[in-house]
Amino acid sequence: MPHYGDFQNEIYLAGLSGVVPKLPTDFATLEARAAAAMPPHVLNYVQGGCGDELTQRRNSEAFGHWGMVPRMMVDSTSRDLSIELFGQRYPTPLFMAPIGVTGICTQDQHGDLAAARASVATGVPLCLSTLTNDPLETVAQTLGDQPGFFQLYTPRDADVAASLVQRAEKAGYRAIVVTLDTWVTGWRPRDLNTASFPQLRGHVLSNYFSDPAFRKLLPQPPEVDPAAAIRAWTKLFGRVLTWADMPWLKSLTKLPIVLKGICHPDDARRAVDAGAGAIYCSNHGGRQANGGMAAIDLLPEVVKAAGSVPVLFDSGVRSGTDVVKALALGARAVGVGRPYAYGLALDGAAGATHVLRCLLAEADLLMAVNGWPSIAAVREAGALRVS
């Protein structure tokens, strides 16, 4: 079993030869470093959120309202962080949440491939966004045998939707993660004040431009008239889904359908009834709706309502401790968003790998110290509301 906490020894031992880590090991310093390095329009898009970003701040602050109680005299010298999901074992409960601009986070504009390399290096699955600079098939080639998931922004055109899903299934992705909360973009003052929206600048649309069903909708290929292709994309993006669409979504694929953006327990119950393969509790990192509760505070009720259906979680995870808390509150798998995008921006695949290794090391060492040798032990211990 890999000992993720050994990363700590590696760092201290390197220190004996005068070598300190190239990137910081904590989120605050990482974010500050990334903010100084990233082009302003990419930074605004990644770092920003909806409205005055109250919900975004709450997402991470709310982890502080939960506390965990250690157990002693338990042998936790060896920890098993592995989980079961969609009938398969994954070495850790961590995954990379879909980020639609990973492509432009690295200087070479191939950030999706860098994220895939970080996934291969760490075993942390990548949930690839619909919005990428490299087509999903190219990313799948970089992933090789490393399993990944495909996040779907359901197009208004049913043929394009079917084509994207079928391409993802054929390329070997293990689940279709359907994002429900982003058929329209939330009010984002940082991007509005700079009048900048990456997709409208022609970034990250490769899955559409390479799609035969999308290309059929255009009078000229995107290579000949990119501006018209971008206009066509704006018309196509953002199908409003209702529960009545679930049979149709399910009919497109044999893969499990994961519903992303579920925050209310009643919606979780409806998702179970509608045959969702997993429920993904998330408020999109506070980017879509402001004024909402912190996602982590909503997780316990969603988990209860989901019964035996696995619940994935993201929004506000900034440390290995946050990962463990989300597991303690019932998440099967925990997604991290902005932190790995900062890693990509600072040092490509190596940077994202570093960020993931830090999260895993901190989570693993916390489990060691607290006497929790497995995820089941974490879940049994739970977390308590402290304020």
Ligand SMILES: Cc1cc2nc3c(=O)[nH]c(=O)nc-3n(C[C@H](O)[C@H](O)[C@H](O)COP(=O)(O)O)c2cc1C
């Ligand atoms: C720059 C950026 C782009 C994102 N793009 C997508 C996307 O394409 N699809 C999606 O489902 N979620 C997207 N998200 C939301 C993430 O999947 C995730 O819900 C969120 O980042 C989690 O919050 P965190 O960043 O606080 O960890 C994006 C988030 C960020 C920061």
Ligand SMILES: O=C(O)C(=O)c1ccccc1
């Ligand atoms: O920026 C986002 O969070 C995002 O996922 C998105 C993608 C396309 C359009 C609007 C928002």
